[in-house]
Amino acid sequence: MFTRSRPLIALALAMTSLAACGSPGPAEAPELSEEALSAVTKDAGAPAKALAREVDDLFTMDGLGETRALIVMKDGKIAAERYADGYDQDTRFVSWSMAKTVTALLIGQLVGDGLLRLDQPAPVPRWQRSGDPRADITLRHLLQMRSGLEHTEAGPVPYESSEVRMLFLDGRDDMADYATAQPPEAEPGERFEYSSNTTVILADIAARALSDADHPEARRRAVSDYLSARLFEPLGATSMVPEFDRAGTLVGGSLMHATARDWARLGELMRRKGSHHGEQLVPRSWVEAMVTPSPKSPQYGLQTWLNRPTGEAEHPLFPDRAPQSAFSMIGHMGQYVFVSPEQGLTVVRLGHSNREERMAMLQQLADVVELYPYEGR
Known part of the structure; x- marks a missing residue:
């Protein structure tokens, strides 16, 4: 019986072997294009092909929206740089809310100069009338988005939001x-409420600190000249173009324009705690305060988003995939200057992604960040 079945067993084994040879194995990653490979420099600080692939995915994967520019800097050197068709090193990209962090740097310089005080009542003339509860709002409250003012950033009806009305409707000529x-709806410091209106108040305070004149051109020139002389020019960020409203107030929560490299320079300045080539452009203690969690929002410092867990399912960054010391400028539709001091990283991603795409894109951005080790991982 055994001997008669041996040919059948042999045939069965042969057929199994042939079937195995013809079955598809694990899908191989497609070859990287020359464009993908050339985006990575010799100073990548990570496996070059792995970095090229992760960067390529940000530009080519479905469901992430449109990445228009990406820069990865490691220890102050460009590790990867790539642009979509129609964009390049000279393209100025709009900040949207990344401008808030730049406004905080401006305020920090004015505090360092002794022109403003962090924990004194904010010098807003309208609030100094007798009995006005807004007189208790401090500069720190404004910087941490804890003013208590009735500012609604977004809602189901866009034209009813405080931000839209200020930027484009009845508030656009004199945003401050x-x-x-706006009236108070909570005690100063009581709760966190993200608000572009709040940052415009900070920009108005900066203008008043730098100029006694109410003339729009005098206000605009005072702030513009200060930013250029004290921040942009020393940093080499000469492409920066801040926008002002008709009253001469910096649109400090929404509208600045710069190349991707200059956005990276601002991120690097913060990674180095305000120092650039040995010159302290922004006080070190101020940058440290910017990335210290607010009492009412662990994911927010002074006009800066933090990579700290909140206990909520949704997060503006990715605290489970990068150090909690990391932080970011974040702008509408997927603008990011992500900084991770523990990894020596600054990553700039600029483009256009809706909410759903942005959530997916962030995880792909985390794939880039995870190529770089850090202590404790």
Whole structure:
């Protein structure tokens, strides 16, 4: 019986072997294009092909929106740089809310100069009238988005939001007047409420600290000249173009324009705690305060988003995949300057992604970040 079955067994084994040879194995990653490979420099600080692939995925994967520019800097050197068709090193990209962090740097310089005080009542003339509860709002409250003012950033009806009304409707000619006129809805410092109106108040305070004149051109020139002389030019970020409203107030929460490299320079300045080539452009203690969690929002410092866990399912960054010391400028539709001091990293991603795409894109951005080790991982 055994001998008669041996040919059948042999045939069965042969057929199994042939079937195995013809079955598809694990899918091989497609070859990287020359464009993908050339985006990575010799100073990548990570496996070059792995970095090229992760960067390529940000530009080519479905469901992430449109990445228009990406820069990865490791220890102050460009590790990868790539642009979508129609964009290049000279393209100025709009900040949207990344401008808030730049406004905080401006305020920090004014505090360092002794022109403003962090824990004194904010010098807003309208609030100094007798009995006005807004007189208790401090500069720190504004910087941490804890003013208590009735500012609604977004809602189901866009034209009813405080941000849209200030930027594009009845507040657009004098944004600070609109923002400071809003009534209180909570005690100062009581709760966190993200608000572009709040940052415009900070920009107005900066203008008042730098100029006694109410003339729009005098206000605009005072702030513009200060930013250029004290921040942009020393940093080499000469492409920066801040926008002002008709009253001469910096649109400090939403509208600055710069190349991707200059956005990277600002990120690097913060990674180095305000120092650039041995010159302290922004006080070190101020940058440290910017990345210290607010009492009411562990994911937010002074006009800066932090990579700290909140206990919530949704997060503006990815605290489970990068050091908690990391932080970011974040702008509408997927603008990011992500900084991780423990990894020596600054990563700039600029483009256009809706909310759903942005969540997926962030995880792909985390894939880039995870190529770089850090202590404790």
